Amino acid sequence: MLTFLQISNDTLFVYYLCSNLIYLVLLVTAIFKNTLHRHRLASLRLERLKISPFTPPITLLVPAHNEETFIVESVGSLLGLDYPGLEIIVINDGSCDRTLAELKRTYRLEPARLLYIHEIPTARLRGIYRSPIEPRLLVLDKDAAGSKADAVNAGLNAATSPYICIVDADSILEKDSLLRIMAGILSDPNRVVAVGGIVRVLNGSRVAHGEIAEVRLPDRGIEVFQVIEYLRAFLIGREAWAQFNALPIISGAFGVFRTDLVRRVGGYRPKAIGEDFDLVVRLHRHLQEQGESYHINFISDPTCWTEVPADLRSLARQRARWQKGLIDTLWPNRDVLFRGRYGRFGSVILPYMWVFELLAPVLELLGYSTIILAAALGMLSRQFFLLFLLFGYAFATLISIGAVLLEEMTYRRYNKSREVARLLLYCLFEHFPYRQVTMIWRLQGLWQYFRGDLQWREMKRTGISTPVAQ
Amino acid sequence: MEFISKPPIELGPAMLILKAVFVSLTGIFLLIAFIVLRRWHRGRYFERLNQRTYAIRTQWDDIISGQIPSKSWRLKSLDCSIVEAILLDRIEMASPQELPHFLKPLRESGLLDMRILEARRLRGWKQRTALIALGRTRTPEAVPALAEALDSPSKDTRIAAVRGLGRTGVIEAAVPLLDRYVAGQLRVPEHVLKNALADSCRSYPSILLGYLDQSGGPNRELLARILGELAGPDLLDELLILTADALPEVRASAARALGNAKTSVALSALSALASDPEWFVRLRAVVALGSLEHPGRIKPLLRALCDSNRNVRQRAGWALARVEPDLDHILEQVIETKDKYALQAFISELERSGAVDKVVKLLELRIDDAPARSMLLDALTNGKKHLEETALTSAAAAAGR
Numbered sequence: 001m002l003t004f005l006q007i008s009n010d011t012l013f014v015y016y017l018c019s020n021l022i023y024l025v026l027l028v029t030a031i032f033k034n035t036l037h038r039h040r041l042a043s044l045r046l047e048r049l050k051i052s053p054f055t056p057p058i059t060l061l062v063p064a065h066n067e068e069t070f071i072v073e074s075v076g077s078l079l080g081l082d083y084p085g086l087e088i089i090v091i092n093d094g095s096c097d098r099t100l101a102e103l104k105r106t107y108r109l110e111p112a113r114l115l116y117i118h119e120i121p122t123a124r125l126r127g128i129y130r131s132p133i134e135p136r137l138l139v140l141d142k143d144a145a146g147s148k149a150d151a152v153n154a155g156l157n158a159a160t161s162p163y164i165c166i167v168d169a170d171s172i173l174e175k176d177s178l179l180r181i182m183a184g185i186l187s188d189p190n191r192v193v194a195v196g197g198i199v200r201v202l203n204g205s206r207v208a209h210g211e212i213a214e215v216r217l218p219d220r221g222i223e224v225f226q227v228i229e230y231l232r233a234f235l236i237g238r239e240a241w242a243q244f245n246a247l248p249i250i251s252g253a254f255g256v257f258r259t260d261l262v263r264r265v266g267g268y269r270p271k272a273i274g275e276d277f278d279l280v281v282r283l284h285r286h287l288q289e290q291g292e293s294y295h296i297n298f299i300s301d302p303t304c305w306t307e308v309p310a311d312l313r314s315l316a317r318q319r320a321r322w323q324k325g326l327i328d329t330l331w332p333n334r335d336v337l338f339r340g341r342y343g344r345f346g347s348v349i350l351p352y353m354w355v356f357e358l359l360a361p362v363l364e365l366l367g368y369s370t371i372i373l374a375a376a377l378g379m380l381s382r383q384f385f386l387l388f389l390l391f392g393y394a395f396a397t398l399i400s401i402g403a404v405l406l407e408e409m410t411y412r413r414y415n416k417s418r419e420v421a422r423l424l425l426y427c428l429f430e431h432f433p434y435r436q437v438t439m440i441w442r443l444q445g446l447w448q449y450f451r452g453d454l455q456w457r458e459m460k461r462t463g464i465s466t467p468v469a470q
Numbered sequence: 471m472e473f474i475s476k477p478p479i480e481l482g483p484a485m486l487i488l489k490a491v492f493v494s495l496t497g498i499f500l501l502i503a504f505i506v507l508r509r510w511h512r513g514r515y516f517e518r519l520n521q522r523t524y525a526i527r528t529q530w531d532d533i534i535s536g537q538i539p540s541k542s543w544r545l546k547s548l549d550c551s552i553v554e555a556i557l558l559d560r561i562e563m564a565s566p567q568e569l570p571h572f573l574k575p576l577r578e579s580g581l582l583d584m585r586i587l588e589a590r591r592l593r594g595w596k597q598r599t600a601l602i603a604l605g606r607t608r609t610p611e612a613v614p615a616l617a618e619a620l621d622s623p624s625k626d627t628r629i630a631a632v633r634g635l636g637r638t639g640v641i642e643a644a645v646p647l648l649d650r651y652v653a654g655q656l657r658v659p660e661h662v663l664k665n666a667l668a669d670s671c672r673s674y675p676s677i678l679l680g681y682l683d684q685s686g687g688p689n690r691e692l693l694a695r696i697l698g699e700l701a702g703p704d705l706l707d708e709l710l711i712l713t714a715d716a717l718p719e720v721r722a723s724a725a726r727a728l729g730n731a732k733t734s735v736a737l738s739a740l741s742a743l744a745s746d747p748e749w750f751v752r753l754r755a756v757v758a759l760g761s762l763e764h765p766g767r768i769k770p771l772l773r774a775l776c777d778s779n780r781n782v783r784q785r786a787g788w789a790l791a792r793v794e795p796d797l798d799h800i801l802e803q804v805i806e807t808k809d810k811y812a813l814q815a816f817i818s819e820l821e822r823s824g825a826v827d828k829v830v831k832l833l834e835l836r837i838d839d840a841p842a843r844s845m846l847l848d849a850l851t852n853g854k855k856h857l858e859e860t861a862l863t864s865a866a867a868a869a870g871r
Contacts, residue, residue, distance in 0.1 A: 039595040043602045043630040045637075053699045054664045112821045117780075132824050186661035384484040391487050394494035401501045408505050417509060424502060 005374045012367040013388075019356055020395050027402045029240035034300060034410050041301065046179045050082055055186070057085030058178060058256065059159035063151035064169040065093040065144065072106045074169050077210025079134060083178040088137050089158055090169070093151035094123070094144025103139055107131035114138075114158075120267040122154040148252065149268030149275040156267045159259055166276075168253045171306040172202060172212060180302035181256050191295045194257045194283060196242075196250030197302035198234045200413065201227045203310055212305055217419040222315060224426045225434045226308045232403035235300060235410070242298035246349045248284075250296070252276030254304035257283075273454060274325020281329050284345040285336060300410065316441045323445030324454065326358045361442040393431050400427040519548065526552050533575065540579035554581055558606040562637075573609060582607060589615040597622075598630040605634025610642045617646035620656060632658050636666025641677065644670035648681045652689060660692065667696050675700035679708055691719035698723030703731045713739045718748040725751065729758025737762060741770040749779040756782055760789025768793065772803055775812040783811060787819035797825060798832035 049055055060078055064071050071090070078088050092100045103109055109129035116128060123145035131137045142154050152166055163185065167173060177197060184195045203226075204218030218224055241247045250257075252275060265282045272278035280296060287294045309315035330353055336346045337354070371388070374380040404423050407413065414420055448454075526549065532538040533553060543549040561572045576582050585607070588600035601619055604612040612634070619631035635643040647667055650656040656663070671677055678697045682690060694712065701709055709731070712724035725743045728736035740762070743755035756774045759767045767789075774786035790800050797820070804816045820826045833847055 039598065040626060040629075042595075043598060043626075043633050045633075048637075048665060048669075052661075052665050053668070054661055054695075110824075114818050114822060130822060187659050189659070189661065381484060384487065387484050387487040387491055391491045391494060394491055394498065398494050398497045398501070401498055401505075405501050405505055408508065420505065420509070424505070 002377070002379065005370055005377070005379060008366065008370040009374055009380065012363065012370065015355075015363060016367070016392065019360075022352075022356065023236075023396075023399045026236050026240035027399055029243050030236045030406060031402075031409075033239050033243045034235070034406060037300065038410060044183055046082070046176055046183070049179050049183060049186075050084055052084075055084055055182065056163060057087065057161040058083060058163045058165055058182065059087040059089060059155075059161040059259070060165050060167055061152050061155035061159065062088065062090045062167050062169050063093055063148050063155065064090055064095065064099050065148070065151070066095045066097045066099060067169040068095070068097040068099045068102050070170050071099050072102050073210040074172070075103065075107070075137065077172055078167065079136065080175065080210070081173060081178050082175050083182075085161070086136055086178070087159070087161055089155040090137070090139045091151040091155045092139060092141045093148070094142060100139070100141055104129070107134050107137055107139075109139055112138075116140075116158055119157050119263060120153040122150050122157070122270075125154060128158070145270060147268075147270055147272070147275065149270045149272055152275070153267040153270065156259070156262060162259055163256055164259050164262065165254070165256045166252060167304070168306060171199075171253045171304050172207065172210065173254065174212070174303045174305075177254070177302040177304065178256075181254075181299060184297055184299040184302075185256060188295065191293055192297055193261050193287065193294050194250055194255060194280070195297045195299055196238065196247070196255045197298075197304055198238075198300050199230060199251045199253045199304050199306050200234075201230055202305040202307045205305065215413045215415070217414055217422055218310075220310060221426065221429075222312065223308060223310055224422065225430055226315075228400050228403065228423060228427055228430055230308075231407050232400055234298075235406040236399070236403050238298040239300055241349075242296070244344070244348075245295050246344050247296045247298055248280060248349045248353055249277045250280050250298070251304075253306045254302070261286075272325070273321060273328040277325055278329040281333055281350075284349070285333065285342070288342045288345050303411075316444070319438055319441040320445030320448060323358075323361070323442040324449040326353065327446065327449050328454075330354055330358055361439045362446070364439050365443065396431040396435070397427055400430050519552070522548055523552050526556070530556070534572070536575065536578065540575065544579050544581070550581070553579075554603065557581070558603060561608055562606055569608065573607070576607060576609075577611075582609065582611060586612065586615045589619060593627075594624075598627055601627070601630040601634045602637075605637035608638050608640065610638070610640050612638055613640065613642045613646070616643070620646060620650055625658070628656070628658050629662055632656075632662050632666045636669040639669050639672070641670060641674045644674075644677055648677070648693075651692075652681050652685045654689075664692065664696055667693075668699055671696065671700055675702070676705060676708075679705075682712075687717075691717055691723075694720040694723035698726035699730070701727040701731065703733050706731060706733060706735060710736070710739050713743055718746070718751050721746060721748070722751045722754040725754040725758045729754075729761045732761060732763070734762060734764045734766070737764055737766050741766075744770045744774050749777075749782055752777060752779065752782045753785055756785045756789060760785070760792065768796075768800065768803070772800075772807065772812075775804060775815060776807050776809045780815075783815040784819065787812075787815035787817075788822070790816060791819040791823045791825055794825075794828070795832070797829045801829055801833075 060081075062075070062078065067074070075088065075090060079086075090103065092103070109131055112128050112130040114128050114130070116125065118125075123143040126141040126143065129139040129141065131139075138158060140154050140158060142151065145151075156164060163182070165178065165181070181195050181197045185192045201218065201223065202212075203220075203223045204216045205212055206214040206216065217227065238247060238249075255276070257279075261283065262279070265279070265286050267279075268275045269278050269282070283296065309318050330350065333350065336342045337350055339346045371380065371385060375382065375385045401424060404420070404427060408420065414423065526533065526543070529538055533540075533543065543553050557572060557576055561569065561576070564572055582604075585600045585603045589597060589604055592600060597619065601616060604616055616631050616634045616638070619627055619634075622628050622631070632647065635647055644667060647656065647663070647670065651663065667678075675697060678693050678700075682693045682697065685693060694715075694717075697705075697709075697712075705727070709724050709727050712720055713728070715721050715724065721743060725740060728740055736758070740755045740759050744752055744759060746752050746755065752774060756771065759771055759774075771786050771790050774782055775790065777783050777786065790804070791797070793800055801816070804813055807813075817826075820829060830847065
């Protein structure tokens, strides 16, 4: 027992050091890459990209399931995006509410008998609609298959552009976000096969006519914690991993992909729980197997605003689902681990995702248990125990404040000093007790997965047209 | 690692952790202090910037006309940057007639020379800033300094130089770009180069022809692509020659240019390209044929409607569905092809363009030829139905897969 505790404590100590070291490297890399990117942006003129005849067209795929509250505003906002050659395909995924009716009413949709080839299998297509007043809009109505993946695949079958952009119906893209994200692709179109943009927390901000009118920090603490999490995940994590061409995920809320490539890998996996993560992993895998030189990139200036859970119950469900999505993708790809032919995808990305993402809540729980047990048995000095906990807390807080610093140095969406002060204050509480609570939700996710509970539980939402704070 | 689990008598190994805690807490303090100080500094800077911008704008006409001598603002870095920013914005928006009015203070104040010097002497992001500013000046004097930066070992600098050259919009800027590109000495993203060349060659696209003759492979394809966007009817002869090029991409670009030229002289060349062995050349030719206002286009478009490639059929359908007021006759000819895929493509595009009702009305007007009318209406209805069934059967087949 004592030997086990000793080995366990030593291992967890090394694990914790490695984890902190990785975060430190990611933070430094992200600061470096962000600075470089901002200098590059200085020579980029988006209006030139907009009027250029060489800018490729893009198809926006908008899966919508029971989105009657936001769908009209969301589509209106997408139609207002600055981009030449835009095609918008809304996929009504068997909604039980008035999603399709709202679209029909607003855009005077008419049934259209367009040629539609089921290249990627999906649930039955009920109809195709086009709008006489908005020729860029196409609406597919299909049976529900219980997953966003199936809806996106239906849209993928109908897409006619060389690039697709997958956007959630409850999210808002900034007006120039497509131009900005495509600038990232066009910088090296032969190698860059997919690009993710930053996803920010919409809660609290004022929305008017499907656009962000004023950025504000949400009122509720649980939402502010998520603002910090998103800043850390995107401005540090994804920015840095992309620099090493090791980006493991492009958010399902906002990402651009080469259409032919997504079709080649069969689109989204219909049964995938975390379909966005699953797609990027399969793209990495496919491209490595083909021996192609490629880059899956992240760019921090194209922005998508999305609503995050505002209550504990919804947040718990979301985190549990994310954890299920992780294991659901990592397990089928376990054969890739540490195999030379998969390069850094097999030797860095996937091992990192296994050890520091999937197993993190398990190891964290194990760590808390064995350290407390060791301290109780007198194997660990009280001073050491307390100092170690304090170090863990202080270092993690340092990284979170680093994310706020990056935001300050780059895009400064939260302009008021009071809001920055609040962000900094919440950084102090993020790693105790918020982190421990999310750890429990993630463990619940793993438990549900092993029990075979893969049910999608909907998130309670307020609606993008309804400002949370006036 | 044994020290972690051994009960320490004194602080011992925990000292290391204590140091780490201290470093982390210091880091937190420093980051917060940096954020606070930076905000304070930026607040002051922008306040001052606003004040000076307002002051300069109120005296703007005097600054431009030279009544306020340039030395009064040129040597104050904040004032100088404000004047330059306003001036460059005006230059970018200026018409050719207005341009000399804004270029005069730029030259006389020495701002232009300063930027040329910076572009040559400085390195890194400061050099790139100078290159971007030079591009915005739209002056031929900026071209040599921008061209020198094309040979920089830094990719970002080369990109800034290419963008700068494009932004000048003067034909002189195209020469260094083309010289280096054809010689294989310019390594920048294709999209950046294409835009820069299109901007700089716009006033004189025939400059591309000489370089096109010298180049082969991908270089030739890229130059042809730019020519395809810029060429007008004055380059018709050259474009007709390019339609017989060995490279399919070049033939496709020639087809695009002929479509833009909108001249009926191109009809026979485009008809020939609509039967090209490469599907994307046929596609481009079909799109170009669609833009011609000539009755002779119907025949090649009908042929393209029976193409083996789905995209070509769809585009031919798209072009034919917009041939008004003869849609009923076109439907008749489509049916005569006895090609169900051609009919599908045509009806699909009629639906997309919202022209089905127009066809029905046209057919209903044929009171003198009732059998033909009913046959065409049946074909239209069955075609629509068949299209629907195709989608549903392929869906069912896909679901069963």
